[in-house]
Amino acid sequence: MVKQLFGLALSFFASTQVMAEPIKGPATDNGCPAALNFSLRALNSEDKINLCEVYKDKLVLIVNTASKCGFTPQFEGLEKLYTDYKERGLVVLGFPSNDFGGQDPGTEQEVKDFCSLTYKVEFPMFEKTHAAKDQASPIYKMLGEMAGEYPKWNFHKYVLNPKGELIGSFSSFVKPQDAELIQLIEANLPSKT
Numbered sequence: 001m002v003k004q005l006f007g008l009a010l011s012f013f014a015s016t017q018v019m020a021e022p023i024k025g026p027a028t029d030n031g032c033p034a035a036l037n038f039s040l041r042a043l044n045s046e047d048k049i050n051l052c053e054v055y056k057d058k059l060v061l062i063v064n065t066a067s068k069c070g071f072t073p074q075f076e077g078l079e080k081l082y083t084d085y086k087e088r089g090l091v092v093l094g095f096p097s098n099d100f101g102g103q104d105p106g107t108e109q110e111v112k113d114f115c116s117l118t119y120k121v122e123f124p125m126f127e128k129t130h131a132a133k134d135q136a137s138p139i140y141k142m143l144g145e146m147a148g149e150y151p152k153w154n155f156h157k158y159v160l161n162p163k164g165e166l167i168g169s170f171s172s173f174v175k176p177q178d179a180e181l182i183q184l185i186e187a188n189l190p191s192k193t
Helices: 002-013 051-055 074-088 108-119 138-147 179-188
Strands: 016-023 039-041 048-050 059-065 090-096 157-160 166-170
Touching (some): 016 138, 016 179, 051 090, 059 074, 059 138, 059 179, 138 166, 157 179, 166 179
Parallel strands (some): 059 090
Antiparallel strands (some): 016 166, 059 157
């Protein structure tokens, strides 16, 4: 019985989708890809960042993060991805969320300090966000609808190609250095040099 429950739980969380065809979001009036058509606040700042203006034409990995989760060590792998591929056009965007297990209860300053001091995170982090389906913020509602799945836990990863089309959705169990994720990144970098 315990084995069956564990298997059920694992299948609940362990989904990986590499899209056969890129998925475009709904058309926008301003020519911005729908998945990037948001202005969001940088973590612990009043500065709003227009995702389209800053990240259009980049390969974008969007992840909902948490500071007190069993998957929290993935910050290290996410930072490595960012460091290894940023010169070739990859950007990792982190969105702290307290939706799953209350595992990011701190203030934005506490989250920022934790990420910086513990994992030396330099990839862009944004305001605390709701990623769970029943209360998803607009960006997560867009991503969830495009993928046909919402995050089920912390550290779910969505990948957008340089046109802003969804090309992958990876569960928390898929680590940043997973071969399938790396292969998708390398195949879609805007600069192949």
